[in-house]
Amino acid sequence: xxxxxxxxxxxAAQRNDxxxxxxxxxxxxxxxxxxxxxxxxxxxxxVAEQNMMGLCAGLASEGLHVFAYSIANxxxxxxxxxxxxxxxxxxxPVTVVAVGGGLAYGxxxxxxxxxxxxxxxxxxxxMLIAAPGDPMEVRACMRYLxxxxxxxxxxxxxxxxxCVHSEVPEVEPGKWLTVKSGxxxxxxxxxxxxxxxxxxxxxxxxxxxEDLTISSLPLWGMKSKVLQADQLKKFSRVTTVExxxxxxGFGSWLMESCVSKPDLLSKIRIKALDAKVCGMVGKQSTLxxxxxxxxxxxxx
Amino acid sequence: xxxxxxxACEIRKSVLRMVHRAKASHxxxxxxxxxxxxVLYGExxxxxxxxxxxxxxxxxxxxxxxxxxxxxxxxxxxxFIPKEQLNTYGDDFSWLMNHISHKVTGVEFxxxxxxxxxxxxxxxxxxxxxxxxxxxxxxxxxxxxxxEGSNWEALMFAAHHKLSNLTAIIDYxxxxxxxxxxxxxxxxxxxxxxxxxxxxxxxxxxxDHSRLAEAxxxxxxxxxxxxxxxxxxxxGVSFMENSVAWHYKNPTDEQLEQALLELECSNA
Numbered sequence: 001x002x003x004x005x006x007x008x009x010x011x012a013a014q015r016n017d018x019x020x021x022x023x024x025x026x027x028x029x030x031x032x033x034x035x036x037x038x039x040x041x042x043x044x045x046x047v048a049e050q051n052m053m054g055l056c057a058g059l060a061s062e063g064l065h066v067f068a069y070s071i072a073n074x075x076x077x078x079x080x081x082x083x084x085x086x087x088x089x090x091x092x093p094v095t096v097v098a099v100g101g102g103l104a105y106g107x108x109x110x111x112x113x114x115x116x117x118x119x120x121x122x123x124x125x126x127m128l129i130a131a132p133g134d135p136m137e138v139r140a141c142m143r144y145l146x147x148x149x150x151x152x153x154x155x156x157x158x159x160x161x162x163c164v165h166s167e168v169p170e171v172e173p174g175k176w177l178t179v180k181s182g183x184x185x186x187x188x189x190x191x192x193x194x195x196x197x198x199x200x201x202x203x204x205x206x207x208x209x210e211d212l213t214i215s216s217l218p219l220w221g222m223k224s225k226v227l228q229a230d231q232l233k234k235f236s237r238v239t240t241v242e243x244x245x246x247x248x249g250f251g252s253w254l255m256e257s258c259v260s261k262p263d264l265l266s267k268i269r270i271k272a273l274d275a276k277v278c279g280m281v282g283k284q285s286t287l288x289x290x291x292x293x294x295x296x297x298x299x300x
Numbered sequence: 301x302x303x304x305x306x307x308a309c310e311i312r313k314s315v316l317r318m319v320h321r322a323k324a325s326h327x328x329x330x331x332x333x334x335x336x337x338x339v340l341y342g343e344x345x346x347x348x349x350x351x352x353x354x355x356x357x358x359x360x361x362x363x364x365x366x367x368x369x370x371x372x373x374x375x376x377x378x379x380f381i382p383k384e385q386l387n388t389y390g391d392d393f394s395w396l397m398n399h400i401s402h403k404v405t406g407v408e409f410x411x412x413x414x415x416x417x418x419x420x421x422x423x424x425x426x427x428x429x430x431x432x433x434x435x436x437x438x439x440x441x442x443x444x445x446x447x448e449g450s451n452w453e454a455l456m457f458a459a460h461h462k463l464s465n466l467t468a469i470i471d472y473x474x475x476x477x478x479x480x481x482x483x484x485x486x487x488x489x490x491x492x493x494x495x496x497x498x499x500x501x502x503x504x505x506x507x508d509h510s511r512l513a514e515a516x517x518x519x520x521x522x523x524x525x526x527x528x529x530x531x532x533x534x535x536g537v538s539f540m541e542n543s544v545a546w547h548y549k550n551p552t553d554e555q556l557e558q559a560l561l562e563l564e565c566s567n568a
Binding site for chain 2: 059
């Protein structure tokens with residue numbers, strides 16, 4: 001995902017002088033090609049996230065679309081108020097980029113587990129969340145964000161994720177992307193972010209799920225809640241899947257979107273990480289399993 | 301165009317009336333920075349009230365957003381917003397909210413939470429430097445606000461990137477929200493700290509217009525400049541000066557009358 005991100009960013013920066021990259025002293029082995037090609041649009045803000053996010057807002061207020069790159073919780077929780085006041089309230093085109101979404105940095109410990117980030121970011125009315133499920137969705141989200149600069153949050157995994165899509169899909173905020181069609185009026189899995197690997201794996205390994213629809217929602221946020229009811233209607237049951245806690249997460253967001261429509265609300269099941277993973281240390285796959293997120297556990 | 305001294309006097313009168321009418325707090329914080337604002341808007345900054353977003357304009361950011369009454373009054377005096385608009389200060393749905401708002405013509409950035417203005421100004425100055433533009437960025441901070449780590453992060457970045465087009469002004473009235481600076485978190489030796497962070501530092505009387513004009517007009521380069529403006533909180537109104545209480549209180553009708561009399565600037 002990281003490599004798809006930087007490829008797309010470089011391609012965009014070649015066409016558009018207003019694309020800038022600011023890093024919080026992170027990005028070794030990823031950001032160097034950008035820094036080399038566009039030294040006048042690359043800044044390392046050092047280990048100082050509050051200033052990083054504030055200065056990104058300042059740059060954006062002068063017409064730049066700034067990508068603010070760091071890992072895990074550093075570009076979100078550490079500078080939450082800068083995102084709230086400086087970016088979101090002023091409507092400035094800064095894309096906060098966090099590598100290591102979910103439990104990608106599982107072995108590095110709780111400081112590096114990004115399992116509450118959706119809850120923070122989706123409480124800001126103008127922030128668009130981009131949580132791509134594979135490298136193709138990363139490219140799709142980047143192309144959308146570059147065409148539509150706005151306050152936004154791009155949540156990436158790490159590197160080496162397999163491609164689920166065979167080509168770069170078209171994405172729009174709030175619009176479910178069909179990864180595999182099932183039967184009309186049947187059940188669906190709807191994931192955001194890296195959880196797509198789990199739902200797509202489910203069908204590959206379990207032929208009894210052929211009737212299931214597998215969807216991914218890579219672009220969402222407070223503004224796209226209004227688009228959800230019409231999509232929910234098409235299914236008898238929708239199970240959301242996310243590598244995030246249930247509290248303030250993606251499934252909860254979907255439920256909030258139809259809180260006044262009990263018939264739709266009852267169709268939703270949520271598969272999210274159990275809070276017992278908070279503080280646990282281990283590989284991403286181990287922790288996801290502990291938190292209840294494996295293809296097998298999704299079937300229960 | 302009136303002199304900056306006349307301008308300051310008109311701003312102070314407006315501030316008092318606005319705060320009185322709105323029963324708002326922070327009158328002393330606003331009075332503290334009036335002379336800095338009068339010199340910036342009256343003499344130093346390149347601005348065009350007919351074209352508030354002109355690319356070549358100098359940028360001003362009020363980081364101590366609670367002193368916004370002084371900025372709104374200044375913008376009215378120099379023709380960015382109608383003077384009548386000041387009568388909506390603090391009203392329901394008014395754009396002139398009690399912390400500075402970017403929804404008001406001529407205001408670059410909303411603040412209210414301290415420690416946000418300088419990083420934002422650093423971003424603007426960086427954009428100007430990258431584009432080889434000659435406009436300058438001024439950020440006005442409070443002294444208590446220097447407790448915020450984000451300001452020191454911003455100063456390190458500004459010095460590292462040699463942002464000589466950035467001027468931070470610290471309103472050093474030596475009082476913060478509950479007590480004096482010295483009794484809260486001592487800032488001294490402030491000038492030496494700022495110099496150690498890589499800034500050019502100028503200490504001036506923050507109510508002396510000619511000294512302010514001199515300090516704010518020069519950009520010595522290659523370092524960012526910090527002007528430490530030694531001020532009096534509540535400046536101009538005897539009973540509001542140097543009093544923590546006037547961080548919160550608003551004047552009664554009688555106090556407003558007395559304050560306006562004290563200013564005696566109708567013939568200035």
